[in-house]
Amino acid sequence: MTDITKRLQFGLDRLRYDYEERLETIDRYYRGRHAGPYMPRNADSEYKLLAKRAIHNWLPWIVAAPLQNLQVDGFRPSSGKGDAVWDIWQANRMDARQRTVHEGALVYGHSYVIVSEGADGPEIKPVSAMRIWAAYDDPVTDEFPLYAVQVFKNPDSGVEERVRYYDDRQIIDLASRDGRWLITGRKAHRFGVTPVVRFASQIDLLGRSAGLVEPLIPICDRINQTWFDLLIAQTFGSFKVRYATGMAPPLDIDPATGEVRTDPDTGEPLYRPVQFDPTRVMMAEDPDTRFGELSETPLDGFLKSLELNVQHMAAVSQTPPHYLLGTMANLSADALAAAESAMMRKVDALKQVFGEAWESVLRLCAKAAGKAKLATDRKAQVVWRDTGSRSLAQTADAFGKLTQMVNVPPEALWDKLPGFTQTDIDKFHEYKSQADSRAAGHRNVPMSKDDEQ
Structure with a gap:
């Protein structure tokens, strides 16, 4: 039990560290809660309102582009039929729930699927990387982890109140009591491995995974800053300003009393604003009076900067630019295929990685169901839906x-x-x-x- 306690505490520490350092920031940006643009320290409420309106969240569309092309439609064993395993898939409603697994891997860099033995058959449970941490002897080549720690938080307070520990022999439930974790349940399993499968969209030789969101955070900040600058220019400088020098505006006379109105705070006299419209002619008795206008601030530069930043985001994420800018017009089938070729190559690479993970999941399901042949079938493959434009x-x-x-x-x-x-x-x-x-x-x-x- 001492080794399990050490593993449990280490897993919780790593999960909290990953959450505070990376995952929480990634989650905030993906949900649209970005860092605000730069503005002066003495900014008033009007500036702050424009800063709030300047936040534009492009990240869900970046993730949606490959996500909509990732749909497992079948299971093909090396020989015979895979009906038994596919029935388990259908019973767990994975036609719909697989999307959350793929989305989590694309957003955070990795997500997990847990297979367990339920009363009605094998159960497949997707888990976010923000709620589970797994330890690997070799994080690149190992199919299954040495152990994993899953955290359950109170939905009202967000406090960690339950923990589940997985290894190659058992699953242990623990609850927090007076700052200590006490065992509340223990269940042995027959998998022979830790029944946790990782889905990593991109992983290097050091086991570090990266999603689509994290590299785009600096670009999001630039886009939001440009939007803010555009709103400032549009609000305060996008119109012509007429002016007159050498003349005083008319005093504001109270029609009831005939007296000049004054400012209640300063006591200074109030003036009536000069009305400008096409039917009025500006005249002044003083020959030194001068009339003029200040030209508006052009907005073309801001718009070009926005378009450039969005194109940069599309290039970094291998997303077709017309997905984000809506600039597609009269494209032939060949031109459309060429525009989407980079994204489809990325989707093919994701299918290879995620396909191997789903095959591990379905082999675990076959083992839990007592299908020994399917559980050891290393040549079995999942079938992906063809989402081409044919x-x-x-x-x-x-x-x-x-x-x-x-x-x-x-x-x-x-x-x-x-x-x-x-x-x-x-x-x-x-x-x-x-x-x-x-x-x-x-x-x-x-x-x-x-x-x-």
Whole structure:
């Protein structure tokens, strides 16, 4: 128990450190709570209102671009059918919940999935990197961690009130009592490994993971500063100012008393503002009076700076610029594919990384379900949804040529058809089996004498 206590405390310390140093800042920016732009120390309420309006959060659209192309649609074992494992996936509603796993990995750099043995079968639980920390002997090559520590916070106070510890033999629940962690539950498992799988979008040889948000924080600050400067110029200097020198404005006379109105605080006389409109002609009796105007501040420079910063953000994140700027007009299919090629290469790389993680998750599910063959199938693969811009007619035409000219079996292409899920493909196989059975039965029926004649 002493070793577990040390591991638990070390995991909690690392989780708090990561949260305070990085994850909390990343979370604030992704949720739109950015650091405010620079403004003078003596800024009044009007300045502060403009600073609040200057915050523009582009980060959700940066994350959404690859996220919308990451959808697991099926599971393909090396031999036989993977219905048993896919049924576990469906029972855990992972068609929808997988998005949170991918989003967490793209935002924070990594997220986790925990597999446990439930009363109704294996359970798949996505967990944010802000709530769990895992220790690895080799953080780059190890498939599973040595141990993991998950924190549960009170939804009202945000205080850490429960902790769950995972290792290769057991899962231990602990609760906080008078500053100490006391065991409230212990459950052994049959996985043989710590049933925690990491999803890391980008990881280096030192085990450091980076998401899409953190590198873009400085660019977000520049964009917000430019927006603030634009609002200041637009509010205070985007219009012409007319002026007159050598003349005094008319005094403000109270029509009821005929006396000059004065400022209640200073006692100084008040003047009526000079009205400027197209129907008035400005005249003055004094020949030394001069009229003029101050030109407005041009806003083109601010707008170009905004566009440049957004393009910089798109380049750094490999996001097509027209996703953010809306500048697409009359693009051909080839031009559109070229504009999106960098992002699709990034999506393909993410599919490779996340695909390996999902295969580990599904092997754990197979082991929990007692499917020994599927639990050790290292050649099994997950099937990703085809989100390309090709139409179903184009795909069907291409696959038809493959079956006719290259003699590819049609069944081998079913799981590559866009828009069809694993459930649809299973139905295709079922229909084909029924058709083959009927055809075989028809061939085995003996012919009558009339048929022979």
